[in-house]
Amino acid sequence: xxxxxxxxxxxxxxxxxxxxxxxxxxxxxxxxxxxxxxxxxxxxxxxxxxxxxxxxxxxxxxxxxxxxxxxxxxxxxxxxxxxxxxxxxxxxxxxxxxxxxxxxxxxxxxxxxxxxxxxxxxxxxxxxxxxxxxxxxxxxxxxxxxxxxxxxxxxxxxxxxxxxxxxxxxxxxxxxxxxxxxxxxxxxxxxxxxxxxxxxxxxxxxxxxxxxxxxxxxxxxxxxxxxxxxxxxxxxxxxxxxxxxxxxxxxxxxxxxxxxxxxxxxxxxxxxxxxxxxxxxxxxxxxxxxxxxxxxxxxxxxxxxxxxxxxxxxxxxxxxxxxxxxxxxxxxxxxxxxxxxxxxxxxxxxxxxxxxxxxxxxxxxxxxxxxxxxxxxxxxxxxxxxxxxxxxxxxxxxxxxxxxxxxxxxxxxxxxxxxxxxxxxxxxxxxxxxxxxxxxxxxxxxxxxxxxxxxxxxxxxxxxxxxxxxxxxxxxxxxxxxxxxxxxxxxxxxxxxxxxxxxxxxxxxx
Amino acid sequence: xxxxxxxxxxxxxxxxxxxxxxxxxxxxxxxxxxxxxxxxxxxxxxxxxxxxxxxxxxxxxxxxxxxxxxxxxxxxxxxxxxxxxxxxxxxxxxxxxxxxxxxxxxxxxxxxxxxxxxxxxxxxxxxxxxxxxxxxxxxxxxxxxxxxxxxxxxxxxxxxxxxxxxxxxxxxxxxxxxxxxxxxxxxxxxxxxxxxxxxxxxxxxxxxxxxxxxxxxxxxxxxxxxxxxxxxxxxxxxxxxxxxxxxxxxxxxxxxxxxxxxxxxxxxxxxxxxxxxxxxxxxxxxxxxxxxxxxxxxxxxxxxxxxxxxxxxxxxxxxxxxxxxxxxxxxxxxxxxxxxxxxxxxxxxxxxxxxxxxxxxxxxxxxxxxxxxxxxxxxxxxxxxxxxxxxxxxxxxxxxxxxxxxxxxxxxxxxxxxxxxxxxxxxxx
Numbered sequence: 001x002x003x004x005x006x007x008x009x010x011x012x013x014x015x016x017x018x019x020x021x022x023x024x025x026x027x028x029x030x031x032x033x034x035x036x037x038x039x040x041x042x043x044x045x046x047x048x049x050x051x052x053x054x055x056x057x058x059x060x061x062x063x064x065x066x067x068x069x070x071x072x073x074x075x076x077x078x079x080x081x082x083x084x085x086x087x088x089x090x091x092x093x094x095x096x097x098x099x100x101x102x103x104x105x106x107x108x109x110x111x112x113x114x115x116x117x118x119x120x121x122x123x124x125x126x127x128x129x130x131x132x133x134x135x136x137x138x139x140x141x142x143x144x145x146x147x148x149x150x151x152x153x154x155x156x157x158x159x160x161x162x163x164x165x166x167x168x169x170x171x172x173x174x175x176x177x178x179x180x181x182x183x184x185x186x187x188x189x190x191x192x193x194x195x196x197x198x199x200x201x202x203x204x205x206x207x208x209x210x211x212x213x214x215x216x217x218x219x220x221x222x223x224x225x226x227x228x229x230x231x232x233x234x235x236x237x238x239x240x241x242x243x244x245x246x247x248x249x250x251x252x253x254x255x256x257x258x259x260x261x262x263x264x265x266x267x268x269x270x271x272x273x274x275x276x277x278x279x280x281x282x283x284x285x286x287x288x289x290x291x292x293x294x295x296x297x298x299x300x301x302x303x304x305x306x307x308x309x310x311x312x313x314x315x316x317x318x319x320x321x322x323x324x325x326x327x328x329x330x331x332x333x334x335x336x337x338x339x340x341x342x343x344x345x346x347x348x349x350x351x352x353x354x355x356x357x358x359x360x361x362x363x364x365x366x367x368x369x370x371x372x373x374x375x376x377x378x379x380x381x382x383x384x385x386x387x388x389x390x391x392x393x394x395x396x397x398x399x400x401x402x403x404x405x406x407x408x409x410x411x412x413x414x415x416x417x418x419x420x421x422x423x424x425x426x427x428x429x430x431x432x433x434x435x436x437x438x439x440x441x442x443x444x445x446x447x448x449x450x451x452x453x454x455x456x457x458x459x460x461x462x463x464x465x466x467x468x469x470x471x472x473x474x475x476x477x478x479x480x481x482x483x484x485x486x487x488x489x490x491x492x493x494x495x496x497x498x499x500x501x502x503x504x505x506x507x508x509x510x
Numbered sequence: 511x512x513x514x515x516x517x518x519x520x521x522x523x524x525x526x527x528x529x530x531x532x533x534x535x536x537x538x539x540x541x542x543x544x545x546x547x548x549x550x551x552x553x554x555x556x557x558x559x560x561x562x563x564x565x566x567x568x569x570x571x572x573x574x575x576x577x578x579x580x581x582x583x584x585x586x587x588x589x590x591x592x593x594x595x596x597x598x599x600x601x602x603x604x605x606x607x608x609x610x611x612x613x614x615x616x617x618x619x620x621x622x623x624x625x626x627x628x629x630x631x632x633x634x635x636x637x638x639x640x641x642x643x644x645x646x647x648x649x650x651x652x653x654x655x656x657x658x659x660x661x662x663x664x665x666x667x668x669x670x671x672x673x674x675x676x677x678x679x680x681x682x683x684x685x686x687x688x689x690x691x692x693x694x695x696x697x698x699x700x701x702x703x704x705x706x707x708x709x710x711x712x713x714x715x716x717x718x719x720x721x722x723x724x725x726x727x728x729x730x731x732x733x734x735x736x737x738x739x740x741x742x743x744x745x746x747x748x749x750x751x752x753x754x755x756x757x758x759x760x761x762x763x764x765x766x767x768x769x770x771x772x773x774x775x776x777x778x779x780x781x782x783x784x785x786x787x788x789x790x791x792x793x794x795x796x797x798x799x800x801x802x803x804x805x806x807x808x809x810x811x812x813x814x815x816x817x818x819x820x821x822x823x824x825x826x827x828x829x830x831x832x833x834x835x836x837x838x839x840x841x842x843x844x845x846x847x848x849x850x851x852x853x854x855x856x857x858x859x860x861x862x863x864x865x866x867x868x869x870x871x872x873x874x875x876x877x878x879x880x881x882x883x884x885x886x887x888x889x890x891x892x893x894x895x896x897x898x899x900x901x902x903x904x905x906x907x908x909x910x911x912x913x914x915x916x917x918x919x920x921x922x923x924x925x926x927x928x929x930x931x932x933x934x935x936x937x938x939x
Contacts, residue, residue, distance in 0.1 A: 086560065409856075422867070427838070427871070429868075430867060431867050432865060433863075433865040434864050435862065435864075436862050437860065437861040437862070437878050437880065438859075439852065439858065442853065442854055442857060442881070442882040443855065443882060444880075444881065445879070445880070445882075446880045446881065447879045448876075448877060449877045450875060451874070452865055452873075452874040452875070454872075
């Protein structure tokens with residue numbers, strides 16, 4: 001295939017090979033359409049990890065001393081931790097000293113006053129990424145972009161390698177009292193809030209990757225929704241790894257005060273590279289009394305090529321703490337990217353009558369490995385949780401659902417319903433389910449169901465008899481299989497996710 | 511990676527506490543030697559081990575074993591009403607006096623200690639072999655210890671249809687007995703047998719049975735674990751199932767401070783069927799753990815796991831089940847259900863039902879639920895004039911019955927039902 005691709009690149013079809021073939025082959029090669037890298041001057045910290053680097057990252061961000069020490073303490077702890085090995089993923093040992101822990105576009109050296117000053121190459125990158133969010137226009141400085149359909153506005157914070165490059169709609173959000181900015185700005189402008197909540201949900205000692213993140217996190221997003229405020233638009237963060245051999249360690253902190261509401265979207269991509277790149281993020285969400293947070297992710301990091309070369313190692317710790325009564329949190333994730341995924345967005349249901357929901361689609365194709373699921377820890381009375389997980393495996397991929405539902409003795413009258421379905425496409429892939437169910441009181445009810453099956457031949461035949469090709473038919477059946485989760489996504493994401501589901505499975509049949 | 515000292519020290523303590531058997535044939539010595547090696551490598555289980563997360567193994571690994579009072583009861587032994595060939599063990603030692611004569615048509619029964627002295631015996635293909643195969647991916651060190659040291663037990667070869675069940679009866683007489691028993695069972699092609707096990711056996715009991723079910727053969731296994739409240743037990747069933755064979759196992763446990771029942775099944779041929787079921791009820795410091803691991807490595811095999819636990823006043827029920835479908839084991843039908851019924855707020859039900867699937871043309875599902883007695887059903891019964899206590903007991907029996915119906919033989923199922931009802935009634939007092 002590589003020869004053909006080369007021929008295609010020369011834009012001349014060889015004899016006996018028609019142009020259509022060349023184009024088809026080329027489009028297959030370009031299946032991961034976000035796989036380009038941008039030629040942006042980048043400033044790196046020296047390779048490797050030691051206390052100096054941790055202090056340097058802190059200094060680069062002009063952080064106060066308490067934060068520097070917090071990072072250093074995390075780093076010291078991390079040095080004594082062992083990398084977890086219980087997940088059903090298999091990858092060569094990571095050399096944590098062979099990574100850059102900090103990279104930022106040079107033009108960020110002096111923060112641009114407005115988006116007009118942002119490196120035009122960076123803005124072109126966003127254009128190329130074609131994230132359907134209208135804010136790409138805003139990020140690109142298109143006039144009138146602020147006026148588009150008033151009711152579907154989304155504010156975006158974009159994180160490029162290690163730093164946040166721009167946040168949109170800031171003023172409009174400020175009018176409502178919502179703080180939405182990069183993590184570094186939050187440390188500068190709202191240190192009291194950061195100090196109060198940082199590490200309160202995912203402590204620096206939580207686990208190997210979270211501790212690493214606590215030591216070296218470079219930037220991320222910060223959201224604060226004050227009491228009683230319904231955030232006027234959806235907030236979105238867009239993460240992009242661009243630089244080579246770079247780990248991205250972002251940290252997101254969302255605080256929803258009493259009675260507030262916010263919907264937050266997260267998207268990720270990375271260029272195609274032969275080396276594996278590390279991504280270890282932490283997301284902390286604090287949900288107070290009567291508040292509601294919706295967190296939606298479309299994770300489309302580069303998954304590696306058809307032979308399993310390259311791709312992102314995605315080790316993420318996400319947790320929401322429902323501190324007040326009737327607090328509600330909803331995680332929705334579409335995981336299509338990454339060579340290795342290790343991710344368990346969790347809900348601590350502390351407040352009485354608090355609710356946690358988890359909707360997930362995890363697609364693993366080719367050599368991808370995904371070990372993902374959720375934890376629902378019921379501590380308060382009358383708490384409720386619902387888990388709907390759809391795993392799809394194709395190629396030689398391994399896809400594992402791993403989850404915990406724990407009813408503590410005081411979580412009287414609580415409910416959990418879990419459904420995890422796995423779909424196998426091809427006889428070389430694997431689908432696994434590893435739920436942990438712990439019930440420690442008798443007024444609660446826990447229900448867990450799981451099924452594993454293959455794409456139904458009758459459904460495929462029906463679609464084919466209506467003139468669809470096999471790939472389209474599989475995509476349609478799979479989209480039907482995922483419907484419950486797709487419906488839980490905000491509209492823009494749902495549209496994109498649907499296409500992503502189809503794209504991720506290309507080449508998996510026939 | 512070497513096991514931590516606390517594990518290996520524990521293993522050494524066991525190896526020196528139980529003497530190495532002598533006078534055995536070379537194949538038996540070799541199997542023992544390999545087991546000792548495995549045991550040293552694995553060490554004794556500790557709470558940190560993934561598959562002991564929900565069950566504290568201390569009671570099973572401490573030396574000497576904790577004492578357990580002998581239950582004073584006037585009730586007849588389980589399965590006594592049935593006509594069976596009785597083989598009796600007292601505190602883990604075979605009793606010729608209490609046992610029936612071993613002669614029975616279509617079956618050869620020998621004592622393990624005799625067999626291990628013979629230079630040539632079919633048992634060499636089983637002893638420590640199935641247990642050894644069952645050590646990956648999850649270590650089962652207490653079964654390894656059994657291979658290394660157990661000397662008593664029976665070796666059964668079934669050659670045709672056996673007229674009556676073979677009943678292994680375990681009596682508990684000494685409050686400080688620490689017994690290990692090992693059985694080997696081979697059911698030849700086309701043969702059929704039923705094996706019963708009953709009784710508390712000892713203060714601490716380590717029982718392993720290696721079973722080979724040949725193509726087209728069939729084995730039924732029904733077990734009632736004794737209800738001496740303080741007794742502790744760990745059991746291991748390691749079975750290999752050939753083409754078109756059938757294996758059905760059911761276990762009833764009421765009381766007992768600690769029970770860990772491990773069952774490791776492997777389908778090596780096509781079109782075979784295996785059902786494993788269990789019902790248990792207990793209160794206070796009752797801790798009951800079913801750990802089942804079924805590997806599908808043949809086409810079109812069916813496996814079914816049904817486990818029901820009724821728990822009261824601080825009792826804990828654990829279920830860890832796994833269906834592993836290997837690459838190429840197409841048309842597998844795997845089903846697994848585990849349910850906990852908590853009669854009060856202090857009890858715990860902990861489950862880890864796993865699926866690990868590497869073949870695409872399969873139907874595998876599992877379910878797990880936990881909750882209290884259904885108020886609507888209770889209300890219905892009470893509205894028919896049944897007292898709350900009687901209604902609750904009826905619902906408990908109905909709940910457990912969903913596991914008991916897995917027993918194919920109605921006579922055996924009824925015996926189990928009668929026992930259960932009687933034990934629950936006594937328990938209430």
